Amino acid sequence: MGERTTAERVAIIALAGVLVMWVVAAIVDPSIYFEPILFGLGTGAIIAAIALGLVVAYRASGVINFGHGAIATYITYVYVSLTDTGDYPIPPLPNPAVPIEAIFDIELFDIPTMVNLGEDMGTGMAVIISLATAVLIGLIAHYAIFRPLRYAPVLAKVVASVGIMLFLQAAVVLRFGARAKSAEPIFPNEPVDFLGVRVNQDRFWLLGTVAVVTILLWLLFRYTRFGIATRASAENERFTTLLGFNADYQAGVSWVMSTVLAGMMGILVAPVTGVTPNLFTVLLISSLAAALLGRMSSFVVAAAAGMALGILDQQLFRIEFEWESLPDIGIRRALPFLAVALVMVIRGEALPSRGAVVAARLPAAFAPQITRWRLWGYALLVGLSFLVTVFAPFQFRGAMVNSMIGVIFALSLVVVTGYLGQISLMQMALAGVGAFAVGSFGTAAGMPMLIAMPLALVSGVLFGLVAALPSLRTRGASLAIVTLASGLAIEEIFFKRSGWFGLDRTNKSSDPPEILGIEFGPSSDFFLGDGKIPTGGFGIFVLVITVLACIAVMRLRRSRLGEQMLAVRANEGAAAAAGVNVAAIKLTAFGIASFFAALGGVLTAYKLGTYSGALFGIFASLSILAFAYLGGISTVGGAITAGTLFAEGIGVVLTNEWFFDVGPYTAYVAGFFLIGTAVYNNEGIDGFQRSQFHKVVNWFRAKRGLGPLDEFAPHVVEVADV
């Protein structure tokens, strides 16, 4: 145990003070301060159970598994299906005979969606089959996804886990539908009176189960050869391997334990609440907080923190309910995450990172030389975009607008993640600040666009800078979680309430952009094109902004500031030693990224006209990050590629219009490709395209007896360059 910092001491004393006050209050008024403890047990146990699975997965391979909730959901739906009808789902699979079937208009294969295993299947058999499915998912997760990623940067693992989340959630909807399901109770669920409070007894059973699992995990990892070896691998894999332990096997077993825990928890909880396709993913956020308080390594602390969060939630509810004069500012939902952010900032670099044999880098931040040919290429791209935006059929025009806004979102991640190397999971929250602010400044306050839009962007930057302060003390997975907590706090406190950065009533409205009396919203008249909506005026407006944004980020990459960012990304300590003001560079990068995020939000507001906070939630931030990574998170070209892949973007619409309508399979396919890219193509689509193009060019040059072009060598900035 190391020496505690002053901040840690103050925090511990403050926490102890609060606990003492709570105990006194509970004695004085038990209905308000004691009953919530019992009422929080049920939710707390569920949060704790999910947190345990998260800790096991993190110990296995250093992954913060955002897909954990989706795994729990899938297994639970399998269980409910088996007990209801005996049907076992077959995930959507590719049909190898499609070309033949298409040519000859015949059907060779009719792939079933369900296999019936017997309608009168008992609960026990259903549990066994469901947990066997969990084992299978755990093995696939390890051997096909996270084993290849064991030396990959944190970002790749985050993206892969987001891919799992999207993939399994989509599989649930495709196979079981989106409706809520309920399950027969496994534990006795009659109410009992306990210390004067009426509580369902299944909560105690659940609590007991979690306690037993926690103790078993603790014993397993503390006293068994397997557990000790796994802990040792987490500290130093090379050393453990030299001692003859099989780190790969340990990780595989841990993954299976994690997914079985997820499935078991889902099966036990389903009778309490029913299950919806995103229920456990929503709960995952609270569990993440609990797991983080346990530093993703302590089962006991994570379980206790989960229980505490459940109890704290009930306590805050009761206080809000009893003290009507307290303003409802969403503090009940946001406080746990603000607390987590605070704890992590106080601790600094808190999360133990896995000591791998080698650590892979983030994708190269390629900076192409600006040659005449390349300029022509850019001009051609802009010209083509202009033509599509103005003259293409309307569905392609709309798709171009969606893609260009997606490019701007991706650019914000290119700056903060690609250049600076910091993972931010709050970019869509900052976009929301821009969107809500432009509605307030522009439509509500009646300011002209030329004032409202800059004010909205400044708002986004200010929020971003405040939220970025923790980045001065933490990075990597820890910063990812802190930014996620910040995004969630922004969402809860602002977007779900009426107010300046919140709703008008149930939605927010924004008038179309207008300059000098000329309106150029998506439905505004425009003199070019076919007159159908969206008209070309808004497209040109977005195109101009997107081009300027791309140029700005390209110039940033080549600027001294950009090189300093890359130096920070490469090695903060070395950068500081080389004279780089790391704190200033970080805040500057976050500020620039916030500007682009808010800009994307403002354009989204203009595009939609009516919108709500749901658009800017944390899962949207996760998706944006994942798609930016898929495109290529370190280059402007990657951002452009990512833009084509965004929801209703040009890539998606082209595919739907010209080839096949993916329709409800979009999220399923996207999840599959996210996983594939994270695992097998770290550079993203843009990096892959670039490397292939380079090979072709150099092949032709070699044919002509010329050497390879220097500019095609990956351009990586080292600290010494700065």
Add this chain to the structure above:
Amino acid sequence: MFNKRLLRLLAALMTLALFAASCGSDDDPVASDDTEAPAATDAPAATDAPAATDAPADTEAPAATEAPDEGDSMMADESLDPVKIGLIAQDEELLAFPEVRAVAQAYVDYANAELGGIDGNPVELDVCGAGDAPEGHVSCAQGFANADDVNLVINAGFLSNSAAASDILAGGGVPVLTLGNDFVDYLTPGVFTIDPGLPGLAQVFFVYAAENRGVTTATLFIADDPAFEPFIPVLEAIAGLNGITLTETVKLGFEPDLTGPVSAANTDNEGWLFVLADGAQCTAAAQAVATVGYEGQNFANDLCMSQDTIETGALDGWAGPVVSSAPTVDGDDVDEINRILETYGNDDVQNAGLAGWALGSTQFAIEVMAAAGGAESTRESTLDALGTYASSDILGMADSISCPGPGAWTGACNMAPLMVSVENGTFTAPDPFTQLDFTVLDFLLEG
């Protein structure tokens, strides 16, 4: 030159192509677009058709609502131009209502097979699927606004998705039939609904609670969600109008165990009203009510009383307002609704959720298009038809559906929700539709 990575990508692309191409045959809800109507011989006798002989009083009697002469072919003539009706269906992601597409298509197939379509022209449902995000809804709305042959759109988007799409459609002059998500759906020119929405449902609830159950004090449990928050003062005001005092409001979150918040409520109140977001939240709330042992009257909104939730029996004894009698076992028209859904529906068909609204809206749309001139209709004629529409024949709904609504509530075409009770895991409809006066809600528009 072609390294392993390239081969992997090519393989992956091929997999995607094969996968995506194969998806269509894989119980794809999109496939329901192409659902063939059963052969004429499968259709029940024309005399089994619903009470379709009463043409709307204020409209030109459309073909679809006329009783055919004995022996006439009731199949629409497929060689004639179809009359298209647009449908924006939110059924591609997590927050999905697959029953809307399925039920609407089932009714269209029924109309083509048994009612002769519209003046003999087949009705074609032009479905645009969308997910949870508004981009898809906006894209659908733009598509319909740009389409020359779609003069009426059923907008089944939820909350802000619906608002974004309706803005575009109404702005483009396309008449819209929508869900009653918020006041804007009743107040926007060109937007109409047969969903009385939360204000309407609340009103019938409070009327019912006061008159039939003798409730004078109640606790409001409402989803802790921004879409519900603005309705708190609305519900308090409507309760007051009906002599009921809402003594407290408890916001329920989405945590799995709601015992704590529910336990905080006053058990002395005669009624507890749950206005919740979905069946899962409702299940947790019902469990909490059972744990607390509350013995008063429990009421819930239609989103809370989802089919899966009521089938568990957790809501037995509860009551709530619904738009249509479709999910009940003994309401008006239920036999005919079930026959249509069983005969023409696919796997996604159900009679709960938004099914009643979807069925009624589709019939409403077909009748409006018939009154607007069928194959010759325009957007203007459709708007005109909506401006004088009246019907007593919408399946599962009250006898008096008419547009426009009263006063400022021009979009409120149905002011008669139905109170239902839950018994043995099913809905029963012990009370008739309650006729409301929306103008008493005018105070909500002030400020």
